[in-house]
Amino acid sequence: MRLNDKVAVISGGARGMGAAEAKLFASEGCNVIIGDILEEESLETASEIRKNGGKCTFLKLDVRKEKDWENLVSYAIEEYGKIDILVNNAGLTTDGHVETLSLDEWNRIMDVNVTGVFLGCKHVLPSMSSAKRGSIINISSQLGFVGAGSSNPAYQASKGAVRILTKNIAVRYASYNVRCNSVHPGPVDTPMTETARSDKEFLARLIDKIPMGRIGRPKEVAWAVLYLASDESSYVTGIELLVDGGWVAQ
Ligand SMILES: NC(=O)c1ccc[n+]([C@@H]2O[C@H](COP(=O)([O-])OP(=O)(O)OC[C@H]3O[C@@H](n4cnc5c(N)ncnc54)[C@H](O)[C@@H]3O)[C@@H](O)[C@H]2O)c1
Numbered sequence: 001m002r003l004n005d006k007v008a009v010i011s012g013g014a015r016g017m018g019a020a021e022a023k024l025f026a027s028e029g030c031n032v033i034i035g036d037i038l039e040e041e042s043l044e045t046a047s048e049i050r051k052n053g054g055k056c057t058f059l060k061l062d063v064r065k066e067k068d069w070e071n072l073v074s075y076a077i078e079e080y081g082k083i084d085i086l087v088n089n090a091g092l093t094t095d096g097h098v099e100t101l102s103l104d105e106w107n108r109i110m111d112v113n114v115t116g117v118f119l120g121c122k123h124v125l126p127s128m129s130s131a132k133r134g135s136i137i138n139i140s141s142q143l144g145f146v147g148a149g150s151s152n153p154a155y156q157a158s159k160g161a162v163r164i165l166t167k168n169i170a171v172r173y174a175s176y177n178v179r180c181n182s183v184h185p186g187p188v189d190t191p192m193t194e195t196a197r198s199d200k201e202f203l204a205r206l207i208d209k210i211p212m213g214r215i216g217r218p219k220e221v222a223w224a225v226l227y228l229a230s231d232e233s234s235y236v237t238g239i240e241l242l243v244d245g246g247w248v249a250q
Pocket residue numbers: 011012013014015016017018035036037038061062063064089090091092112116139140141142184185186187188189190191192193
């Protein structure tokens with residue numbers, strides 16, 4: 001199994017891509033800890049994993065709160081003695097353009113999508129660097145690469161910030177054998193995109209921009225994250241792995 005006896009923390013693992021990663025990791029022998037604000041959905045995901053023979057626990061985590069990260073890391077170290085993998089997956093988006101976006105809304109997106117990633121890395125890195133082993137995967141977006149007029153500017157800026165924060169950590173911690181990479185999904189079939197996907201005209205315009213002619217499935221992103229989490233990527237750090245059906249290639 002590709003993650004046998006490893007310990008992974010997945011933020012935003014209640015649903016969507018985070019849940020797909022949690023399920024895939026558990027099926028590869030990993031002890032998964034889901035951290036999320038959605039208690040009911042997280043418990044359902046964790047119980048489904050356990051029913052299928054996997055190992056998964058849920059801890060309440062608001063990625064914006066330093067105390068929550070401290071509690072989660074303490075729990076993982078007490079329970080398993082280590083954290084091998086951190087997937088900073090929690091994120092959210094909103095509507096609006098530069099001129100219509102309120103400062104509060106800008107800050108709300110930045111707090112989860114950037115500060116949440118920073119705090120996750122900050123609190124997991126001490127145990128990873130002292131163990132001289134670890135893999136951090138930060139979920140950015142293809143919208144952290146290229147502009148899209150229909151996308152929210154705070155979301156795009158936040159995903160660009162995650163892309164370069166990842167490289168700072170990759171370079172700083174390479175000598176500790178701690179790797180840090182970013183994954184950049186294109187549009188994926190998750191609750192986040194449900195409203196957009198229900199607008200048939202918008203969906204048709206979106207699909208028209210994707211060379212592969214379809215949106216992605218959560219598991220297709222999870223497979224990419226699994227590669228970066230596993231020892232198969234032991235010499236890979238600081239990369240940007242696009243999983244976008246060719247969006248950024250054109
Ligand atoms: N769906 C897409 O098309 C797409 C494309 C590119 C990138 N992404 C990114 O992928 C990641 C996962 O997105 P998804 O589509 O699965 O979204 P989703 O909305 O289905 O799931 C996001 C999860 O993050 C959790 N979350 C939100 N705020 C949180 C907080 N403060 N603390 C802890 N957890 C919190 C939610 O409760 C939810 O479980 C996000 O970072 C998103 O920006 C999504």
